[in-house]
Amino acid sequence: MMKAWGITEFGPATNLKVVDAKKPTPGDRDLLVKMSAVATNPIDYKIRSGAIPSQIVEVGIQGWDGSGTVQEVGAKVQRFKVGDEVYFSGNVFRPGCHAEYCLVDERISAKKPAKLSHEDAAALPLTTLTAWEGLLEGFVLDPEAPNYDSKIAGKSVLFVGGAGGVGAIGIQLAKKVFKIPTVIATASRPETIDFCKKMGADHVIDHRKNLKEQLTALGFQGVNYLYNTVDANSNWKETVDCILPQGKLVVITGVDSIDCTQLWFKRISLFPEIMFSRPIFMGDTEDWAQYDILTKTAALVDEGVLVTTRTTTFDFAKLPDAHVYQESGKSIGKQVATVKF
Amino acid sequence: MMKAWGITEFGPATNLKVVDAKKPTPGDRDLLVKMSAVATNPIDYKIRSGAIPSQIVEVGIQGWDGSGTVQEVGAKVQRFKVGDEVYFSGNVFRPGCHAEYCLVDERISAKKPAKLSHEDAAALPLTTLTAWEGLLEGFVLDPEAPNYDSKIAGKSVLFVGGAGGVGAIGIQLAKKVFKIPTVIATASRPETIDFCKKMGADHVIDHRKNLKEQLTALGFQGVNYLYNTVDANSNWKETVDCILPQGKLVVITGVDSIDCTQLWFKRISLFPEIMFSRPIFMGDTEDWAQYDILTKTAALVDEGVLVTTRTTTFDFAKLPDAHVYQESGKSIGKQVATVKF
Numbered sequence: 001m002m003k004a005w006g007i008t009e010f011g012p013a014t015n016l017k018v019v020d021a022k023k024p025t026p027g028d029r030d031l032l033v034k035m036s037a038v039a040t041n042p043i044d045y046k047i048r049s050g051a052i053p054s055q056i057v058e059v060g061i062q063g064w065d066g067s068g069t070v071q072e073v074g075a076k077v078q079r080f081k082v083g084d085e086v087y088f089s090g091n092v093f094r095p096g097c098h099a100e101y102c103l104v105d106e107r108i109s110a111k112k113p114a115k116l117s118h119e120d121a122a123a124l125p126l127t128t129l130t131a132w133e134g135l136l137e138g139f140v141l142d143p144e145a146p147n148y149d150s151k152i153a154g155k156s157v158l159f160v161g162g163a164g165g166v167g168a169i170g171i172q173l174a175k176k177v178f179k180i181p182t183v184i185a186t187a188s189r190p191e192t193i194d195f196c197k198k199m200g201a202d203h204v205i206d207h208r209k210n211l212k213e214q215l216t217a218l219g220f221q222g223v224n225y226l227y228n229t230v231d232a233n234s235n236w237k238e239t240v241d242c243i244l245p246q247g248k249l250v251v252i253t254g255v256d257s258i259d260c261t262q263l264w265f266k267r268i269s270l271f272p273e274i275m276f277s278r279p280i281f282m283g284d285t286e287d288w289a290q291y292d293i294l295t296k297t298a299a300l301v302d303e304g305v306l307v308t309t310r311t312t313t314f315d316f317a318k319l320p321d322a323h324v325y326q327e328s329g330k331s332i333g334k335q336v337a338t339v340k341f
Numbered sequence: 342m343m344k345a346w347g348i349t350e351f352g353p354a355t356n357l358k359v360v361d362a363k364k365p366t367p368g369d370r371d372l373l374v375k376m377s378a379v380a381t382n383p384i385d386y387k388i389r390s391g392a393i394p395s396q397i398v399e400v401g402i403q404g405w406d407g408s409g410t411v412q413e414v415g416a417k418v419q420r421f422k423v424g425d426e427v428y429f430s431g432n433v434f435r436p437g438c439h440a441e442y443c444l445v446d447e448r449i450s451a452k453k454p455a456k457l458s459h460e461d462a463a464a465l466p467l468t469t470l471t472a473w474e475g476l477l478e479g480f481v482l483d484p485e486a487p488n489y490d491s492k493i494a495g496k497s498v499l500f501v502g503g504a505g506g507v508g509a510i511g512i513q514l515a516k517k518v519f520k521i522p523t524v525i526a527t528a529s530r531p532e533t534i535d536f537c538k539k540m541g542a543d544h545v546i547d548h549r550k551n552l553k554e555q556l557t558a559l560g561f562q563g564v565n566y567l568y569n570t571v572d573a574n575s576n577w578k579e580t581v582d583c584i585l586p587q588g589k590l591v592v593i594t595g596v597d598s599i600d601c602t603q604l605w606f607k608r609i610s611l612f613p614e615i616m617f618s619r620p621i622f623m624g625d626t627e628d629w630a631q632y633d634i635l636t637k638t639a640a641l642v643d644e645g646v647l648v649t650t651r652t653t654t655f656d657f658a659k660l661p662d663a664h665v666y667q668e669s670g671k672s673i674g675k676q677v678a679t680v681k682f
Contacts, residue, residue, distance in 0.1 A: 029539060065488040076504075138610070140481055175543070188521075245618060245621075246618065246619070246622070253605075254601065254602030254603040254605040255605075256600045256601070256602050257598050257599070257600060258598070258601060259597045259598060260595065260596040260601065260611065260613065261595030261596060261597045263611075263613045264595045264596075264613040264615055265615060265617075265618060266618065266622070267613060267614065267618035268613070268618075269479070269610060269611065269612045270601065270604075270610065270611040270612075271610045271611075272604045272608060272609070272611075274606060274608060274612075276606075277587065277606060277607065277608035278587070278608075280588070281586035281604070281607070
């Protein structure tokens, strides 16, 4: 048996309870990971509240972002062994990792950065996958492709919501890995503005004021790439207005009943990013894309190119409070906890 | 002076009149083309009726697809000379080519296929640009990229509305240039089904019946790429249902008030293609993308890889009837006319 944070029905943060659950047994491609640290994300409260359809498996173990140590491997696991320290986000259609133990498919796991603590590592997987997939596939940018330097010359990206978890690592990736010459972020408070600059933003503009006018004041008629890390329904028209013709838009929420005709004459592509899509739909394919991203990220962290986005460590016994904090929309960077029941 | 088909206000096909207009003078990057043949497209009636905002320049010369001979070149033209036979679609924000003469920017023109008549050549530019840009940038397929064969292995595309102008060349390009292994098209009448097969479709399914069920019956759980050549508002849910996770959708109409949340969990990108976007927004950049596509197309036609999509030649004096025929939605391939006033 093991302890875990679970829910038995969708609802408010008070529905979260520490429960006793059966310690799981790995399937063929699974790692059984003893969790050391976990992180919270907006997806946590969206699933807990029932806003996003999930599967309640037995007692509904929550949370999908963490770092720990491999304790068992499934019969067909190829790239991991017992004792490996790993970090991963996982699959929302399987039980989460806010627990003593968790199963995760090896194809969506990676060895954690050697130089980081489990806490600093736990901050990274979900948001790094979200940001990297959006840059690579949403903006169609491949820094390893021939002539990449000339393709990216003069280009600009705007992260709307720069100080959140995805923004924090997205700014770093855009600047240091995808080498976009101009990286702009939005933030509205002194502490979030500072944080965006610390992550590497060249300019920070205020999402409480007109975005296009602020870009113009900085000398930009618009941006080539816009990464909207907040609810895309809430600022649709204003964000699309900021994108140059032939530009690209990545969103990380569903967008309902919006007018995409605005995209048409400017020929702006819309890419809805959700890093759980691959784990949910990959089936028995040999799709190691998320393993690759997390493995590259670990190397870049160990080389000092990227830094953890952890800003806060909370008491794991107070996980419901951490959910409420996520719901406030005010969180900066990432909140992590040491796993301890 | 010259003759041209023009409108003085948006409205029905009867608004189209043969008018006298000033023979235009080329700007720096322009070719002055004496038109030999032109084609009709749905954009014609959409602009004529006022459904799409355009600019009415003087007498509002209509039509954007044709073939002719360069009679003058602008002061800074680099790649064309007087006497060149060219084909092009042009720019809807400038006067059209359903006229004795037309100006077109050299960067969006190309030498016509040598082996084709002006009539057969006039059938191609607008639809080829639309299909090629959608395949290249919307589906992110580059047949010249390294390891393209392994990237495209096992992939499938569905053209909704396979027998129209864009479908007719899109099927050919998908099969012969972009080498997508499985090309499926929709059509509902015996003559349109035959036409799709003639263009190279591997399978034809009926858009009057459930698309997903027909794909399943053919042994496909869905397609990787879906090119919707008809009004994307009219069949949004049904077409998105046909796309596999991590798939890509190209549409060629605006999409208003649709629920893009359907795209999200499957992580399907939406690319709104309109070939006029580049000409409208390219400004003074050296963007030769449309020149390149039309030049490659001419070579592929002359090599016998691609064939013209012309199916009908109409009397240019009856252009209003050709607009009405376009509006019926029943047209097969392309309708062209010899320019004669």
